Amino acid sequence: xxxxxxxxxxxxxxxxxxxxxxxxxxxxxxxxxxxxxxxxxxxxxxxxxxxxxxxxxxxxxxxxxxxxxxxxxxxxxxxxxxxxxxxxxxxxxxxxxxxxxxxxxxxxxxxxxxxxxxxxxxxxxxxxxxxxxxxxxxxxxxxxxxxxxxxxxxxxxxxxxxxxxxxxxxxxxxxxxxxxxxxxxxxxxxxxxxxxxxxxxxxxxxxxxxxxxxxxxx
Amino acid sequence: xxxxxxxxxxxxxxxxxxxxxxxxxxxxxxxxxxxxxxxxxxxxxxxxxxxxxxxxxxxxxxxxxxxxxxxxxxxxxxxxxxxxxxxxxxxxxxxxxxxxxxxxxxxxxxxxxxxxxxxxxxxxxxxxxxxxxxxxxxxxxxxxxxxxxxxxxxxxxxxxxxxxxxxxxxxxxxxxxxxxxxxxxxxxxxxxxxxxxxxxxxxxxxxxxxxxxxxxxx
Amino acid sequence: xxxxxxxxxxxxxxxxxxxxxxxxxxxxxxxxxxxxxxxxxxxxxxxxxxxxxxxxxxxxxxxxxxxxxxxxxxxxxxxxxxxxxxxxxxxxxxxxxxxxxxxxxxxxxxxxxxxxxxxxxxxxxxxxxxxxxxxxxxxxxxxxxxxxxxxxxxxxxxxxxxxxxxxxxxxxxxxxxxxxxxxxxxxxxxxxxxxxxxxxxxxxxxxxxxxxxxxxxx
Numbered sequence: 001x002x003x004x005x006x007x008x009x010x011x012x013x014x015x016x017x018x019x020x021x022x023x024x025x026x027x028x029x030x031x032x033x034x035x036x037x038x039x040x041x042x043x044x045x046x047x048x049x050x051x052x053x054x055x056x057x058x059x060x061x062x063x064x065x066x067x068x069x070x071x072x073x074x075x076x077x078x079x080x081x082x083x084x085x086x087x088x089x090x091x092x093x094x095x096x097x098x099x100x101x102x103x104x105x106x107x108x109x110x111x112x113x114x115x116x117x118x119x120x121x122x123x124x125x126x127x128x129x130x131x132x133x134x135x136x137x138x139x140x141x142x143x144x145x146x147x148x149x150x151x152x153x154x155x156x157x158x159x160x161x162x163x164x165x166x167x168x169x170x171x172x173x174x175x176x177x178x179x180x181x182x183x184x185x186x187x188x189x190x191x192x193x194x195x196x197x198x199x200x201x202x203x204x205x206x207x208x209x210x211x212x213x214x215x216x217x218x
Numbered sequence: 219x220x221x222x223x224x225x226x227x228x229x230x231x232x233x234x235x236x237x238x239x240x241x242x243x244x245x246x247x248x249x250x251x252x253x254x255x256x257x258x259x260x261x262x263x264x265x266x267x268x269x270x271x272x273x274x275x276x277x278x279x280x281x282x283x284x285x286x287x288x289x290x291x292x293x294x295x296x297x298x299x300x301x302x303x304x305x306x307x308x309x310x311x312x313x314x315x316x317x318x319x320x321x322x323x324x325x326x327x328x329x330x331x332x333x334x335x336x337x338x339x340x341x342x343x344x345x346x347x348x349x350x351x352x353x354x355x356x357x358x359x360x361x362x363x364x365x366x367x368x369x370x371x372x373x374x375x376x377x378x379x380x381x382x383x384x385x386x387x388x389x390x391x392x393x394x395x396x397x398x399x400x401x402x403x404x405x406x407x408x409x410x411x412x413x414x415x416x417x418x419x420x421x422x423x424x425x426x427x428x429x430x431x432x433x434x435x436x
Numbered sequence: 437x438x439x440x441x442x443x444x445x446x447x448x449x450x451x452x453x454x455x456x457x458x459x460x461x462x463x464x465x466x467x468x469x470x471x472x473x474x475x476x477x478x479x480x481x482x483x484x485x486x487x488x489x490x491x492x493x494x495x496x497x498x499x500x501x502x503x504x505x506x507x508x509x510x511x512x513x514x515x516x517x518x519x520x521x522x523x524x525x526x527x528x529x530x531x532x533x534x535x536x537x538x539x540x541x542x543x544x545x546x547x548x549x550x551x552x553x554x555x556x557x558x559x560x561x562x563x564x565x566x567x568x569x570x571x572x573x574x575x576x577x578x579x580x581x582x583x584x585x586x587x588x589x590x591x592x593x594x595x596x597x598x599x600x601x602x603x604x605x606x607x608x609x610x611x612x613x614x615x616x617x618x619x620x621x622x623x624x625x626x627x628x629x630x631x632x633x634x635x636x637x638x639x640x641x642x643x644x645x646x647x648x649x650x651x652x653x654x
Contacts, residue, residue, distance in 0.1 A: 013342065013359035013377045020322060020341045039342055039360055042324045071377075075650070100320045100338075102536050102553055104456060106478045117320055118338045118356065120536075120554045120571055123456050124449065124475055135338055136356035136374065138554065138572035138590050141449035142475055154356050154374030154392060156572065156590030158607045159449045159507075171376045172392025172410065174590060174608025174626040184650050190392040190410030191644040192608065192626030200649040205626075206424030206642030208409040213418040214293070214402050231560065231577035231595045238540060238559045257560055257578055260542045289595075318538050318556075335538055336556045336574065353556055354574035354592065372574050372592030372610060389594045390610025390628065408610040408628030408641075424642030426627040431636040432511070432620050 004065045005030035006094060007056060009082055014132075015069025016040020017116060021098045022067065030064060056086060065094035068112060072132050072150035074168040074186045080148045083112060083130040093130065101133075110147065128165065146183070164199065173205070222283045223248035224312060225274060227300055232350075233287025234258020235334060239316045240285070248282060274304060283312040286330060290350050290368035292386040292404045298366045301330060301348040311348065319351075328365065346383065364401070382417065391423070441466035442530060443495060444503045445518055450568075451505025452476025453552060457534045458503065466500060492522060501530035504548060508568050508586035510604040510622045516584045519548060519566040529566065537569075546583065564601065582619070600635065609641070 006027050008015050011034030019040055022029060031048035033055055050056070056066065066086055070079040083093060093112030097103055101115040104122050110129035115121060118136045125139055128147035133139060135153040143157050146165035151157070155169050158177035163169065167181050170189040181187065182199030191205030224245050226233050229252030237258055240247060249266035251273055268274070274284065284304055288297040301311060311330030315321055319333040322340050328347035333339060336354045343357055346365035351357060353371040361375050364383035369375070373387050376395035381387065385399050388407040399405065400417030409423030442463050444451050447470030455476055458465060467484035469491055486492070492502065502522055506515040519529060529548030533539055537551040540558050546565035551557060554572045561575055564583035569575060571589040579593050582601035587593070591605050594613035599605065603617050606625040617623065618635030627641030 013340075016324075016341050017359050020324060040324070043341075106452075106456060106476070117340065118336070118554070122449075122553065122571060123452050123479075135340060135358055136354070136572070140571055140589050141453050153358050153376055154372075154590075156608050158589055170392075171394055172374050172390075172608075174606075176607055176625050186650060188410075188644075189394050189412055190408070190626070192624075192641050193644060194625055197646060198649075202647050202650060204645045204647050205410050206644070208406075208411060208424070209422045210415065211420050211422050213416075214404060214420060231558075234542075234559050235577050238542060258542070261559075335558065336554070353558060353576055354572070371576050371594055372590075388610075389612055390592050390608075406628075407612050407630055408626070423628050426624075426629060426642070427640045428633060429638050429640050431634075432622060432638060 001062065001065065001092070003028075004063060004094075005059075006067050007059060007064050008032045008067045008069045009053070009056070010034050010069030010071070011037040011039070011044065012069070012071055013039040014071040015067075016043060017135075018067050018069050018096055018114065019043045021096055021117070022094075024099055030059070032069075034069075053082065053085075056091070057089075061090040061092070064091070066091050066112075067094050067096065068114070068130060072148075072168065074170075080130065080166065083148070087111075116153075122159075140177070152189075170205075219280065219283065219310070221246075222281060222312075223277075224285050225277060225282050226250045226285045226287045227271070227274070228252050228287030228289070229255040229257070229262065230287070230289055231257040232289040233285075234261060235353075236285050236287050236314055236332065237261045239314055239335070240312075242317055248277070250287075252287075271300065271303075274309070275307075279308040279310070282309070284309050285312050285314065286332070286348060290366075290386065292388075298348065298384065301366070305329075334371075340377075358395070370407075388423075437498065437501065437528070439464075440499060440501045440530075441495075442503050443492060443500050444468045444505045445489070445492070446470050446505030446507070447473040447475070447480065448505070448507055449475040450507040451503075452479060453571075454503050454505050454532055454550065455479045457532060457553070458530075460535055466495070468505075470505075489518065489521075492527070493525075497526040497528070500527070502527050503530050503532065504550070504566060508584075508604065510606075516566065516602065519584070523547075552589075558595075576613070588625075606641075 016039045033050040097115045098117045101119045106123045107125040112130040113127045122141040124142035131149045137151045138156045140159040142160045145163045149167040152171040155173040162180040164183040172190040175193040180196040185201040188204040234257045251268040315333045316335045319337045324341045325343040330348040331345045340359040342360035349367045356374045358377040360378045363381045367385040370389040373391040380398040382401040390408040393411040398414040403419040406422040452475045469486040533551045534553045537555045542559045543561040548566040549563045558577040560578035567585045576595040578596045581599045585603040588607040591609040598616040600619040608626040611629040616632040621637040624640040
């Protein structure tokens with residue numbers, strides 16, 4: 001595609017973060033598609049606003065790259081549905097790599113993978129389509145991450161971890177090496193994963209405990 | 219202020235880290251104000267050493283930017299007191315952003331905010347005055363952080379977190395999105411915060427457990 | 437040593453990650469020494485492959501820098517043995533710093549220390565020989581790390597932490613300031629370390645809990 005324009009789907013914080021990454025890379029933003037703009041007004045107020053997903057159909061599949069700005073939350077399927085629908089219609093989703101991210105020359109990113117600020121993708125990794133590697137995530141060597149998954153901010157995978165499709169790994173999770181996390185699993189905030197988990201598992205990290213209160217103001 | 223000089227208050231490790239950041243940016247260091255120099259001798263031994271806070275008064279408010287090098291520890295109020303006293307006297311505290319930090323063009327930093335090495339401040343964030351965002355901290359989109367707070371190294375905030383004033387978030391803490399942490403709260407090392415906490419809360423992360431000892435030397 | 441060549445020992449993921457770092461820095465790779473190549477084929481398939489450690493002896497100590505690509509796992513001593521054997525034979529191990537790492541101008545790295553991608557070594561730190569500071573690790577000011585230790589990906593040390601020799605700090609560990617971790621200790625994945633631990637301690641972080649399973653596919 002020569003000089004494609006970028007069309008962002010979604011009007012929340014993830015969409016805004018993607019928009020800033022693309023602006024820094026001088027990508028032309030053709031518009032934002034969302035019923036409401038909930039974040040990133042400083043960016044979105046100056047570009048064309050489309051209200052309905054069907055407005056995407058006004059753009060030729062030859063001239064536009066879609067950017068899936070819908071955030072990935074556990075049990076929410078909208079992000080995947082949008083990707084699937086418009087892929088089947090012939091559209092291409094942009095693979096986005098923030099300038100501040102580090103992606104090995106020997107890693108492979110599928111269509112629509114999004115590597116956010118300060119994330120690291122090490123040598124030998126494979127990132128599936130429509131997957132988000134969020135801010136400050138660290139993915140060590142030879143990890144295989146499936147499609148439609150989300151590694152939330154600050155999570156860390158050691159080497160040779162396998163994450164299957166549609167997995168949600170929450171903020172601050174740590175996974176040791178050589179572990180597999182099965183399809184559709186949800187790994188909760190700050191969980192320490194030391195062995196493989198089956199598909200559809202829900203894994204909770206340790207709860208924090210509220211112990212009394214601070215006596216003196218400061 | 220044209221070509222201000224920088225005066226660092228404090229002689230410990232945080233002061234030294236700030237000094238290195240400023241030196242890399244070719245900021246002129248006028249001196250360090252501290253009863254004792256406890257760290258950073260390689261830097262501080264070559265600049266003027268002032269022993270008492272009152273020595274700051276020798277400098278014109280028009281020509282100096284103060285750098286609050288006093289570390290932020292739970293229940294210790296010295297850092298805030300110094301900021302308040304000299305602000306009231308008309309001094310300005312420098313807002314410091316390490317070259318290796320990433321601050322969104324669409325984030326707002328108040329006076330005296332300090333963004334240390336490898337930290338990320340995402341789009342839509344607001345960082346209060348005299349607050350430290352420490353080394354390798356990740357603050358996702360649309361977080362609002364109050365004044366006089368401290369996010370210790372390696373802590374992670376997901377999107378739309380609100381941290382009120384004078385909060386201490388310790389090393390390695392993970393906070394999910396849309397949570398509020400009330401004024402004066404202390405969030406302990408590695409705590410996983412999954413819901414809002416009231417003002418003055420003390421939240422502990424999971425304890426680690428010592429289990430036996432390693433049998434063979436290596 | 438003028439224009440030394442680099443000889444990588446080990447054929448797994450850590451070796452591959454080191455190889456990529458060195459290639460980016462235009463260091464000449466003379467070969468890889470390993471019974472089997474298990475990772476990094478895109479790099480290693482194009483350089484000379486030596487099968488036995490004794491093949492290293494073909495190279496003059498004056499012309500080669502060794503790169504210890506053997507990963508550091510708890511209770512495994514091979515990495516240290518290789519370092520010790522070839523050091524005693526007069527070989528020099530390269531100190532490797534990834535371009536994306538940040539090492540303070542006021543930190544000291546011993547021979548053979550390896551600072552991997554996106555790691556931070558702050559002012560006043562001292563890193564011992566043959567120690568790995570792995571991907572996205574954050575080491576704050578004035579930490580002293582011994583020899584033959586490993587800080588696994590995403591671990592965080594606050595200021596003034598002392599880590600003695602041959603310590604393994606696993607993925608995602610958080611350590612508060614002013615703590616000492618004794619020789620040969622193993623700190624498990626995601627552990628929150630809030631006080632000093634004796635030599636040979638085994639410290640476990642909080643276990644995660646599997647709670648039911650996700651009901652609906654997404």
